[in-house]
Amino acid sequence: MAAIRLRRKEEFMGRSLLAALLLVPAVALSQAYPSQPIRIIVPFPAGGGGDTIARPLAQRMSESMGQPVLVDNRPGASAIIGSEMVAKAAPDGYTLLLTFDPPHNTTPYITQKVPYDTVKDFTPITMVVKAPQTVVVNASVPVSSMQEFIRYVKKNPGKVFYGTAGKGTAQHFGGELINQTANIEMVHVAYKGTPQVITDLLGGRIQASISVLSNVAAHVQSGKLKALAVLESSRASAAPQLPTVAESGVAGFQFPITWIGFLGPAKLPQPIVARIHSEVVKAANNPAVRSNFEKLGFDLILNSPEEMAQVIARSVDTYRQVATKANIRPD
Numbered sequence: 001m002a003a004i005r006l007r008r009k010e011e012f013m014g015r016s017l018l019a020a021l022l023l024v025p026a027v028a029l030s031q032a033y034p035s036q037p038i039r040i041i042v043p044f045p046a047g048g049g050g051d052t053i054a055r056p057l058a059q060r061m062s063e064s065m066g067q068p069v070l071v072d073n074r075p076g077a078s079a080i081i082g083s084e085m086v087a088k089a090a091p092d093g094y095t096l097l098l099t100f101d102p103p104h105n106t107t108p109y110i111t112q113k114v115p116y117d118t119v120k121d122f123t124p125i126t127m128v129v130k131a132p133q134t135v136v137v138n139a140s141v142p143v144s145s146m147q148e149f150i151r152y153v154k155k156n157p158g159k160v161f162y163g164t165a166g167k168g169t170a171q172h173f174g175g176e177l178i179n180q181t182a183n184i185e186m187v188h189v190a191y192k193g194t195p196q197v198i199t200d201l202l203g204g205r206i207q208a209s210i211s212v213l214s215n216v217a218a219h220v221q222s223g224k225l226k227a228l229a230v231l232e233s234s235r236a237s238a239a240p241q242l243p244t245v246a247e248s249g250v251a252g253f254q255f256p257i258t259w260i261g262f263l264g265p266a267k268l269p270q271p272i273v274a275r276i277h278s279e280v281v282k283a284a285n286n287p288a289v290r291s292n293f294e295k296l297g298f299d300l301i302l303n304s305p306e307e308m309a310q311v312i313a314r315s316v317d318t319y320r321q322v323a324t325k326a327n328i329r330p331d
Contacts, residue, residue: 040262053260103168119313124305125263146228229243281302
């Protein structure tokens with residue numbers, strides 16, 4: 001019996017020593033990172049929504065991490081150029097992606113031969129903010145609620161046009177899901193950007209739009225546009241009086257949030273993921289940064305990498321179903 005107890009004790013000590021040895025590289029990796037500048041790739045033009053989030057965070061992260069955190073705008077090809085750079089970068093934590101979804105996970109449905117897998121080739125880190133999407137109509141449209149708008153579209157099938165910032169955007173997929181769930185027939189008009197959408201909506205050349213809440217809030221306040229509902233499952237903190245589409249009587253309507261967040265290359269080591277996540281959360285919770293994001297109409301998320309991965313998986317499934325039913329095909 002004594003020999004058995006001694007052997008078990010030796011086995012336990014061996015396993016404990018092995019676990020400790022395995023832990024040493026991870027701890028060392030975490031402590032050594034970062035040892036050089038970090039680059040945040042934003043696959044959109046300078047001065048846009050990506051910069052609005054990336055640059056304040058980069059400044060705070062630089063101060064906290066003791067290394068420069070640089071924002072590098074690499075726009076083009078529906079965000080593919082910048083995203084591909086990160087997908088093919090070394091998984092060492094020195095090249096990160098700050099992007100929007102959509103279009104990150106809708107790109108395969110609008111573009112042929114995307115040179116990376118939008119899920120498998122990236123490591124989730126955190127979703128920083130969500131940008132509430134809003135159904136708005138020109139003030140001349142004779143409706144004042146989402147239910148009235150749906151009835152209006154049903155009386156005018158194929159004659160009500162909704163504009164968005166482009167094919168494959170959250171607005172585009174959200175509008176098609178409204179069509180499918182409410183059994184109506186709005187016609188999608190894809191523009192090259194939000195300013196053109198708002199110009200035509202205000203001018204009455206289209207009756208409706210789905211736009212980021214902050215982009216239309218001033219026009220709603222002036223009475224030139226009417227906001228009917230937000231796409232997401234929860235109300236926007238910037239407009240708590242505005243119901244969701246689901247609350248407005250569209251039973252079964254569930255649309256993913258539109259998020260701006262961080263991804264790394266695939267196989268990014270967990271200690272580095274944890275360090276970046278911690279630094280992003282700390283930077284975003286800085287009172288000045290947080291206040292600025294909220295003034296711009298963004299709601300903070302700051303979820304864990306595991307939670308982000310779960311949201312992405314559900315989103316991809318929704319986008320696939322919407323694209324199939326709406327016959328959205330890559331160009």
